[in-house]
């Protein structure tokens with residue numbers, strides 16, 4: 165769903181959210197928004213987490229709605245930066261979220277489709293569950309790093325994630341998987357936030373800065389949730405922490421620093437403060453990376469976009485690559501979530517060979533995973549991927565002259581789930597049995613059955629003879645895709661050397 169639609173949906177959603185459902189046990193205390201310094205997160209994870217949960221509880225259990233347009237210092241933080249900054253931040257966050265969501269969806273699909281994660285999780289004893297979630301929270305929030313934005317995530321609590329409410333761990337994963345990452349229209353999933361929705365609903369006449377600021381909160385929160393989901397799954401699989409793209413705020417301009425300073429003083433006076441010691445340290449290392457290629461470099465060697473001063477690049481080449489996307493937000497004084505959506509042009513290159521879905525056909529999670537796999541840059545030269553063990557995938561290439569027919573069958577199958585097309589793919593692979601590189605016919609059959617929700621038996625094979633030869637257009641487009649794939653694989657090869 166494109167961000168614009170998502171925020172529309174957020175606006176329409178009725179205001180309902182149950183803290184109990186999220187597993188809140190903390191007694192409701194006196195009104196306070198203060199969060200004093202807490203235990204060392206690296207040494208005392210339980211303490212760190214409890215501290216955080218208490219702070220979130222205080223914030224939400226006593227939530228009193230303050231319109232951000234009122235003259236109240238608690239709600240004026242959106243005035244700290246100007247609209248161009250928020251737009252650029254939102255563009256960057258959108259880019260990073262799409263990236264981390266695709267990783268998370270891929271591994272969640274593996275665990276839920278090829279593994280039996282939901283059941284495994286249910287059967288786990290409570291202590292094990294708690295430890296797993298705690299590890300995920302710690303890795304996702306502290307290593308990503310996005311700890312402070314956890315304040316925006318009332319459902320990210322240990323009790324809530326292990327409980328059996330709508331926002332428990334498997335259900336949050338499911339929300340992400342059910343959103344189709346391969347959908348051409350846009351591949352960003354936003355986790356809704358009832359309070360921010362509430363604010364958004366009351367800010368229709370608000371300045372663009374405020375709208376962009378609230379939208380940024382939704383993005384930040386989605387970033388945290390995805391990071392935690394990803395790291396929890398990694399911990400479950402016994403993998404070492406591999407933080408997904410770290411969150412990198414842009415360089416601060418002098419003006420921005422001044423406004424932040426002013427704001428801090430204002431907050432001090434009004435007895436409201438947040439712990440910024442951590443972000444400072446993170447800030448120092450975060451700015452030194454190229455916006456396009458993420459190459460880490462000394463900040464002074466990076467070049468800045470001279471128009472907006474907000475994005476940094478390692479080279480003119482990287483700046484040129486990013487310009488078609490960046491120009492949509494560079495210096496823009498208005499706010500529209502649509503402008504953060506990825507470029508359609510990049511998109512078609514990213515999803516080589518993947519057709520739009522025919523209305524009425526619902527892709528299974530397994531099929532989405534296949535398409536996601538095929539769309540990865542390093543898999544451009546492959547024709548299909550097969551899961552040969554719980555977390556092991558093998559890929560194969562169909563050799564000419566059958567390759568084109570296979571690709572036409574693949575596109576038909578992926579677009580509509582055509583039974584004939586699936587059987588065509590199967591018979592082509594069966595006929596080149598000796599070139600399957602260790603993938604068995606049973607594995608191929610099993611995977612097709614899972615992906616397309618059908619059965620392949622000797623009977624169905626006989627009855628699926630209605631294969632219509634590829635049309636001229638299909639052939640032309642697939643030839644074209646093949647050439648693009650080869651070019652991109654070649655470019656990749658030279659880049660790696």
Ligand SMILES: [Zn+2]
Pocket residue numbers: 454455456457458459477478479482
């Ligand atoms: Zn670069």
Ligand SMILES: [Zn+2]
Pocket residue numbers: 469470471472473474475490494495
């Ligand atoms: Zn710019």
